Amino acid sequence: MTEVVIVGAGPAGIAAAELLLAKGLKPTLIDEGARPGGQGYRRPADDLALDMNRLMGSEAKKYASLHRRFDALVAHIDYRPGTLVWAIDGNTLHLLREGRAETIAFDKLLIASGAMDRVAPLPGWALPGVFTLGGAQVALKDQGCLIGNRVAFLGSSPLLSLAAKQYRDMGAEIAVLADTTPLMAKAAALPALLAAPRTLFRGLWYMGALLRAGTRLLHGVAPIAIEGTNRVEALVLRDSQGCERRFACDAIALGYGLKPETQLADLAGAQFAYDADFRLFLPVIDGMGRARPGLYLAGDGARIGGADAAEASGLLAAHAILADLGQMQDVASTRNLARRVQRLRQFQRGLASAFAWPKAQIASLPDTVTLCRCENVSVGEVRAAMARELGPTEVNRVKAMTRCGMGRCQGRVCGPALQEIVAAGAGNDGAAAGRLRGQAPVKPIALAAAGDPA
Numbered sequence: 301m302t303e304v305v306i307v308g309a310g311p312a313g314i315a316a317a318e319l320l321l322a323k324g325l326k327p328t329l330i331d332e333g334a335r336p337g338g339q340g341y342r343r344p345a346d347d348l349a350l351d352m353n354r355l356m357g358s359e360a361k362k363y364a365s366l367h368r369r370f371d372a373l374v375a376h377i378d379y380r381p382g383t384l385v386w387a388i389d390g391n392t393l394h395l396l397r398e399g400r401a402e403t404i405a406f407d408k409l410l411i412a413s414g415a416m417d418r419v420a421p422l423p424g425w426a427l428p429g430v431f432t433l434g435g436a437q438v439a440l441k442d443q444g445c446l447i448g449n450r451v452a453f454l455g456s457s458p459l460l461s462l463a464a465k466q467y468r469d470m471g472a473e474i475a476v477l478a479d480t481t482p483l484m485a486k487a488a489a490l491p492a493l494l495a496a497p498r499t500l501f502r503g504l505w506y507m508g509a510l511l512r513a514g515t516r517l518l519h520g521v522a523p524i525a526i527e528g529t530n531r532v533e534a535l536v537l538r539d540s541q542g543c544e545r546r547f548a549c550d551a552i553a554l555g556y557g558l559k560p561e562t563q564l565a566d567l568a569g570a571q572f573a574y575d576a577d578f579r580l581f582l583p584v585i586d587g588m589g590r591a592r593p594g595l596y597l598a599g600d601g602a603r604i605g606g607a608d609a610a611e612a613s614g615l616l617a618a619h620a621i622l623a624d625l626g627q628m629q630d631v632a633s634t635r636n637l638a639r640r641v642q643r644l645r646q647f648q649r650g651l652a653s654a655f656a657w658p659k660a661q662i663a664s665l666p667d668t669v670t671l672c673r674c675e676n677v678s679v680g681e682v683r684a685a686m687a688r689e690l691g692p693t694e695v696n697r698v699k700a701m702t703r704c705g706m707g708r709c710q711g712r713v714c715g716p717a718l719q720e721i722v723a724a725g726a727g728n729d730g731a732a733a734g735r736l737r738g739q740a741p742v743k744p745i746a747l748a749a750a751g752d753p754a
């Protein structure tokens with residue numbers, strides 16, 4: 301039987317597994333998480349008494365439906381939770397499960413590896429108490445913990461108001477929600493945002509709920525620093541009127557939108573192209589999610605689109621796999637799915653200007669700010685390397701000279717900011733700065749698990 305392996309048990313991977321099973325295949329579904337659902341629809345441990353209806357709000361029905369469907373599916377597929385895919389070598393995946401190394405061969409590989417936060421550094425961001433926005437949500441949904449009692453939300457992302465509302469509902473005090481994009485930019489993006497009116501109104505409703513509850517909501521701020529001696533004590537910023545303001549807090553959630561998790565796609569041989577709207581290199585795929593023969597990408601790991609787009613693109617990729625295996629597909633329904641995915645992903649382009657990536661703020665960071673937290677490399681060290689005679693103007697060369705992006709996270713956190721600093725330093729655009737190439741292991745593993753290199 302054809303071995304179809306799916307990486308990622310979020311909405312994209314689950315939807316694909318369902319369709320493949322319905323069409324007579326028995327896919328393997330691998331996820332490093334202990335439970336299914338992916339990031340947004342993360343399922344808490346059974347013994348955590350979390351009110352998911354309250355936490356998921358308007359998405360509670362979709363959340364419940366995905367998990368019901370997964371529960372009906374799981375006995376009929378090869379589901380491998382708690383299993384990290386850390387390398388890809390030809391048609392073999394290298395896995396790590398409960399500390400043991402395993403391999404699995406595939407004929408068709410669907411990568412639905414989701415996304416992670418995009419973070420812009422600022423002075424003080426390495427202090428204990430600073431979390432990524434997604435990290436703050438994981439603490440809440442996975443472990444039922446708040447990152448602090450009085451939390452400031454900083455960045456530019458539609459998830460800021462969602463996460464702040466979730467934190468408020470769970471008993472945290474919101475020190476401030478500070479968005480770096482001005483309100484005018486949001487108003488200008490409205491026509492593009494109307495591509496997904498339901499999502500737009502949901503976002504506005506979250507903001508309205510925060511305002512009604514008395515949360516301080518600022519737009520167009522310029523972050524100055526996170527202050528604290530041994531941990532976070534305050535967020536200091538300049539508001540849109542130019543006044544410096546200090547908000548006392550004991551934790552900060554920092555997020556500038558999401559970026560696709562593309563290391564596995566890179567290792568599996570996908571090509572990449574620069575997208576100027578998102579200022580990111582994205583894997584090249586056709587309308588069905590094919591990246592090359594036998595390799596399919598779906599969900600946020602291919603293009604940020606949200607959970608609905610993830611499900612639809614997972615289905616599309618499953619249709620592509622079935623078609624490539626010679627099964628006839630219903631052209632009308634795949635066409636409808638493709639249109640839906642395109643519309644939802646178009647909405648994300650509107651979001652990219654309503655919640656802008658702060659490239660100018662990053663380019664003007666002081667030299668003293670830590671850029672790579674894993675290897676403790678400052679912005680100034682990167683600039684100094686570039687300023688040498690024949691200094692590098694491309695991120696992989698800068699990484700080789702400075703170790704920026706060479707640590708535990710493999711540049712997944714500092715990579716986007718490094719790209720902006722290199723682009724600004726060389727007087728180029730983001731495309732010329734290049735992208736950090738994916739390297740195995742994509743996440744830290746014990747040396748023993750990697751096996752004997754001989």
Ligand SMILES: Cc1cc2nc3c(=O)[nH]c(=O)nc-3n(C[C@H](O)[C@H](O)[C@H](O)COP(=O)(O)OP(=O)(O)OC[C@H]3O[C@@H](n4cnc5c(N)ncnc54)[C@H](O)[C@@H]3O)c2cc1C
Nearest residue numbers: 308310311312332338339340385414434599600606607610
């Ligand atoms: C931290 C975070 C929080 C979010 N919270 C919300 C929210 O509250 N509401 C909302 O609407 N949207 C939220 N989003 C966005 C939302 O998660 C996505 O739009 C949606 O879940 C995408 O579905 P997906 O199937 O593409 O990927 P995901 O749901 O992200 O699933 C991807 C899965 O792939 C697995 N994976 C990745 N790499 C590997 C690997 N190397 N080996 C094994 N498994 C791997 C991950 O463990 C994950 O379970 C969040 C995103 C992030 C990153």
